[in-house]
Amino acid sequence: MVLLLPSVALAQGVWDPLTRRLAEDGFDPVRLNGLFSRSELRFDPLVMARKMNALLEVKLSVGKPKSEAPELYVSYLNPFLLMQARGFLDTQRTALREAKLRYGVPEEVLTALLLVETKLGRNVGSKSALATLASMALAGDFSLVAPHIEHRDLTPELALWLRWRTAQKASWAYKELKALLIYAKSAGYDPATIPGSVYGAIGICQFMPTNAVRYGADLDGDGRVDLFNPLDAVLSTARFLSANGWKANLSRERQMAVLYRYNHSHTYTRTIMAVADRLRGEDAQASENDW
Numbered sequence: 198m199v200l201l202l203p204s205v206a207l208a209q210g211v212w213d214p215l216t217r218r219l220a221e222d223g224f225d226p227v228r229l230n231g232l233f234s235r236s237e238l239r240f241d242p243l244v245m246a247r248k249m250n251a252l253l254e255v256k257l258s259v260g261k262p263k264s265e266a267p268e269l270y271v272s273y274l275n276p277f278l279l280m281q282a283r284g285f286l287d288t289q290r291t292a293l294r295e296a297k298l299r300y301g302v303p304e305e306v307l308t309a310l311l312l313v314e315t316k317l318g319r320n321v322g323s324k325s326a327l328a329t330l331a332s333m334a335l336a337g338d339f340s341l342v343a344p345h346i347e348h349r350d351l352t353p354e355l356a357l358w359l360r361w362r363t364a365q366k367a368s369w370a371y372k373e374l375k376a377l378l379i380y381a382k383s384a385g386y387d388p389a390t391i392p393g394s395v396y397g398a399i400g401i402c403q404f405m406p407t408n409a410v411r412y413g414a415d416l417d418g419d420g421r422v423d424l425f426n427p428l429d430a431v432l433s434t435a436r437f438l439s440a441n442g443w444k445a446n447l448s449r450e451r452q453m454a455v456l457y458r459y460n461h462s463h464t465y466t467r468t469i470m471a472v473a474d475r476l477r478g479e480d481a482q483a484s485e486n487d488w
Contacts, residue, residue: 211240211335212233212238212240212331212335214335214338215233215331215335216229216230216233218371219374219375219378222375224375224378232327232388232389237325237389238325238327238328238331238389239328240328240331240332240335240341241328241329241332242332242341242344242345243345244329244332244333244336244395244396245332245333245336245341245342245363245366245367245370246336246342246345246346247395248333248366248396249342249346249359249362249363249366250345250346250347250348252362253346253347253348253355253359256355256358257348266462266463266464267464268464268467269464269467269468269471270313270464270465270468273312273313273468273471273472274468274471274472274475278316279472279475279476281312281316281317282308282309282312282317282472282476283476285308285311285312285317285427286304286305286308286476289308289427289428289431290304292416292427292428292431292432293307293308293431295416295432296416296431296432296434296435297435299432299435299436299439300435300436300438300439300443301439301443301444301445302434302435302438302443303473305472305473305474305476305477306456306469306470306473307431307434307435308472308473308476309468309470309473309476310402310434310456310459310469311401311402311430311431311434312472313465313468313469313472314401314402314403315400315401315402315403317401317427318401318425318427318430321392321399321400321401321403321425322393322394322395322398322399322403323392324392324393324394324395324397325389325390325391325392325393326377326388326391326392326394326397326398326399326406327374327377327388327389327391328389329395329396329397330370330371330374330377330393330406331370331374333366333367333369333370333396333397334367334370334371334374335367336363336367336370337363337364337367337368339359339360339363339364342363346359370397372407373405373406373407374406376405376407376409376410377391377397377399377406377409379406379410380399380406380409380410380413380422383410383421383422384421384422384423384424385421399424399425400424400425400433401424401425401426401427401430402424402430402433402434402437404424404433404437408437409422409424409433412433412436412437412440413429413433414429414433414436415429415432416428416429416431416432417429437459438455438456438459441458441459442454442455442458443455449470452470453466453467456469456470
């Protein structure tokens with residue numbers, strides 16, 4: 198059995214290892230120092246610790262009985278949210294039709310996906326995407342995370358695995374952090390003000406920053422990709438799905454396989470398809486029975 202390392206005292210220049218690394222990768226050191234010296238940008242080791250604790254719980258539960266995932270997230274099928282989705286179909290009709298014309302993704306599927314992701318932009322996250330990703334990137338130094346690991350009696354093998362997974366996730370976060378800085382500059386955003394999910398996804402479509410850079414599309418013609426703008430978010434979502442295999446006349450099974458690449462959850466994909474069915478007016482009897 199082993200004990201995890203104790204925490205280390207955080208010096209005033211806690212971000213220095215990260216800003217030096219970013220500068221070595223070509224980012225302006227003056228801008229970096231100005232950005233990371235802002236008082237609202239604080240290192241939070243709990244961001245990485247929460248992820249590691251969750252992964253550790255999964256690993257420790259191998260072989261134990263698991264509760265079955267729900268068939269659907271039924272909350273997205275309530276009449277109020279469906280009414281809002283139909284309103285989105287109406288107000289964003291031009292963007293949705295253009296996305297379907299370019300990439301073949303039906304308007305109802307795009308609307309259903311954005312409803313499930315962010316309730317059509319009403320819930321884009323309350324965390325700072327920059328602080329989240331920077332904290333995770335810096336937490337590749339496991340001594341910063343160790344005090345917040347809930348299990349204290351890990352075997353040497355599990356402790357080694359946990360260090361490896363932490364380093365792996367920190368490397369992932371660093372790539373996403375670089376992409377966020379690139380995206381913010383191109384979109385004209387102050388990176389410190391971009392809200393995100395608990396792990397740094399941004400916009401109405403909840404793209405990770407690497408996907409924002411790779412698949413972001415400008416529909417309104419203002420020369421910038423703004424994923425908080427419904428027009429750009431709709432087209433960017435369709436572009437992502439197309440790049441991951443969506444095309445006209447796919448079977449329902451293949452459509453769900455593409456949606457699974459957006460979020461690796463079968464409950465998620467079934468929910469999107471169920472919402473899309475309701476928006477098309479299909480399964481109306483089921484809707485009446487549910488409510």
